[in-house]
Amino acid sequence: MTAEKINEIITPEELLKHWQGHRNLTRRVIEAFPEKELFTHRIGGMRSFADMLMELLGIAGPGIMEIVNGVPTQLNEHFEHGNQKSAILAKWDETTEVLDAYMPQIGRDRYHDKIKAFGQYEGTVLSTILYYIDNEIHHRAQGYVYLRSLGVEPPAFWDRP
């Protein structure tokens, strides 16, 4: 164990790994959806899981690039997917690469800096990234309920390689 690790409870590398572990699980939740219901199934007036995923995809890559580049970015929760699960998965994998490339560019000394996410949501770099992760857990869990209501067994929550 390095001295650095003893002095901090989580390193930037661990935070990225933690998020990518969650993203790997979310990817498997997407895969578990029947293709049609991914875009159409809803409960209680909520959005389809595909619509929630467009929010997550609109936030993650652009949100981290915004933190790195410091250029206020417009939140865009839509992209052309043609009701194809493969299009969502391709965008998911592209975002995985964006996070791997950009997260390491955020210096340790920046995590307590005050920022405005997407040009408007006030917080620190840390609170913003935690929000992005928590928001993914939140919507993925709603996907779990959608899957259960469709009679599909979701992947185990604790299984995050």
Next chain:
Amino acid sequence: MTAEKINEIITPEELLKHWQGHRNLTRRVIEAFPEKELFTHRIGGMRSFADMLMELLGIAGPGIMEIVNGVPTQLNEHFEHGNQKSAILAKWDETTEVLDAYMPQIGRDRYHDKIKAFGQYEGTVLSTILYYIDNEIHHRAQGYVYLRSLGVEPPAFWDRP
């Protein structure tokens, strides 16, 4: 900003505050449930929200006390609530005090220690605490779907004082 904060991306105090912010939101989700449906409403063969809360309450206080005391603890996801929302809320508030009292006793140098949560789940102190928080976000989000399916507007996800 202290030198300490510049060298670590999140402090133990911030991690506790982050969790308590989530727990405050979960408390408001509990309050939003109609009392009967808190114990009876289910979707897709899942548990009632009260049953999920018993899991969260079985984990949080005892799990953090186990980390502090180092004494393997049996996971207990049940307590007598008599189908009363007030009993769940009282246990929730009791757990808030347990976390405030015990979390600060976990030294910075312990977060990367390997432990077995509830005597069996392998991880580090950090990964275990993150799991406890993430698991709460996960089940609370399922409570959101339950509320929506009951026609009840849940509290805003981003509102975590």
